[in-house]
Each structure stands twice: as C-alpha cells, then as structure tokens.
Amino acid sequence: MPETRKGLIIVFTGPGKGKTTAALGTAFRAIGQGMKVLMVQFIKGSWHYGELDTCRMLGEDKIRILPMGRGFVKVGVEKPDQEDVRMVEEAWKFASQAITGGEYDLVILDEVNYAVSYKMLDPARVVETLRQKPEMVHVILTGRNAHPSIVECADLVTEMREVKHPYQKGILAQRGIEY
Numbered sequence: 766m767p768e769t770r771k772g773l774i775i776v777f778t779g780p781g782k783g784k785t786t787a788a789l790g791t792a793f794r795a796i797g798q799g800m801k802v803l804m805v806q807f808i809k810g811s812w813h814y815g816e817l818d819t820c821r822m823l824g825e826d827k828i829r830i831l832p833m834g835r836g837f838v839k840v841g842v843e844k845p846d847q848e849d850v851r852m853v854e855e856a857w858k859f860a861s862q863a864i865t866g867g868e869y870d871l872v873i874l875d876e877v878n879y880a881v882s883y884k885m886l887d888p889a890r891v892v893e894t895l896r897q898k899p900e901m902v903h904v905i906l907t908g909r910n911a912h913p914s915i916v917e918c919a920d921l922v923t924e925m926r927e928v929k930h931p932y933q934k935g936i937l938a939q940r941g942i943e944y
C-alpha cells in the first residue's frame with residue numbers, strides 16, 4: 766500500500782439505510798490501524814445503540830461516541846425548537862474543536878447533515894471547519910440531504926439508495942441491525 770496519507774472528507778448521505786453504520790464500519794477499520802476515533806451524534810436516537818457498548822469494550826482511548834442531541838426533533842415545523850438549536854450549537858462547538866485540535870485521526874459527525882437541513886446549523890460554518898482541518902484528519906459526515914456546499918468540499922460522497930427496506934413490509938427495527 767502506498768504511504769501517502771491524506772485526511773479525507775467523506776459524506777454518507779441519501780435515503781437508503783446504511784449511513785451511520787458505514788461510518789461505524791470505517792471506525793472499526795481505523796481502530797485496527799491504531800487510529801483514534803471520535804463520533805459526535807448530533808441527533809440522538811431513542812434506542813440504546815449497541816455501538817455505545819462496543820465502545821466501552823474497546824476502550825475510550827480507541828473510540829469515543831458522544832450522543833449530544835436531544836433524541837428527537839420536531840419535523841415539519843417552520844422554526845426549529847430553541848432547545849434543539851442550543852444542543853446542536855454545543856455539539857458543533859465540541860466537534861469543530863475536536864477536528865481542528867488534531868487529537869483524533871477520524872472524526873465522525875453523525876446526522877450533521879440533518880442538523881444543517883433543518884436549519885439548526887449554518888453549512889458555511891461546517892465548510893469553514895472542514896477547510897481548516899489538519900491535513901491528516903479524516904472527517905465523515907452522515908445524514909440525509911447533504912448540503913451542496915458540503916458535497917462540494919468533500920473528497921468522497923456516497924448516496925445510499927433505497928432498494929428495499931424491511932419497514933415497507935411492516936418489519937420493525939431489529940436489535941443488532943438498527944440499534
């Protein structure tokens with residue numbers, strides 16, 4: 766393998782399942798290479814996610830996952846809830862410092878695209894931080910509807926396309942697959 770390392774900006778977006786788990790899969794690979802990983806979750810889900818326990822098994826020196834969202838966001842309302850905005854702001858301050866600080870080899874901004882598309886975070890701030898990131902740091906941004914300016918500054922963009930989802934057959938979220 767060539768040894769010219771370059772930190773990549775990676776976007777996993779689109780309506781199909783697999784965005785967050787693709788980021789976790791990359792983390793799994795990176796940890797094996799001795800890299801340090803941070804995942805900041807902008808929107809915390811309502812389940813207890815298996816990956817939080819996997820993290821504890823691996824140890825905080827290898828991977829940290831920080832759920833910094835409120836668990837749900839009211840959709841379809843015109844203005845986002847101020848409490849959601851405050852939590853996104855806090856998560857963003859923490860995440861952007863973690864990126865520019867260079868302490869982590871890989872920083873995952875889980876569901877950050879969602880925070881941007883619901884107007885809780887200005888995409889210009891995200892792009893500014895990505896431009897300022899230390900050369901070697903890899904950043905993964907997940908969530909549907911990635912903002913065009915973020916797609917523009919990324920090196921790798923994958924759009925998950927829904928072909929089938931068990932939800933269509935009325936099969937509910939499965940332990941170990943969805944959470």
Ligand code: ATP
Nearest residue numbers: 780781782783784785786787927930932938942943
């Ligand atoms: P995962 O965390 O499983 O990789 P994701 O990050 O691509 O999924 P999100 O948009 O973050 O998906 O949504 C999280 C939850 O919604 C997951 O439980 C996932 O299974 C479910 N989900 C994702 N895509 C679909 C879909 N196309 N139809 C129904 N449910 C979906």
Ligand code: MG
Nearest residue numbers: 784785876907
């Ligand atoms: Mg996700």
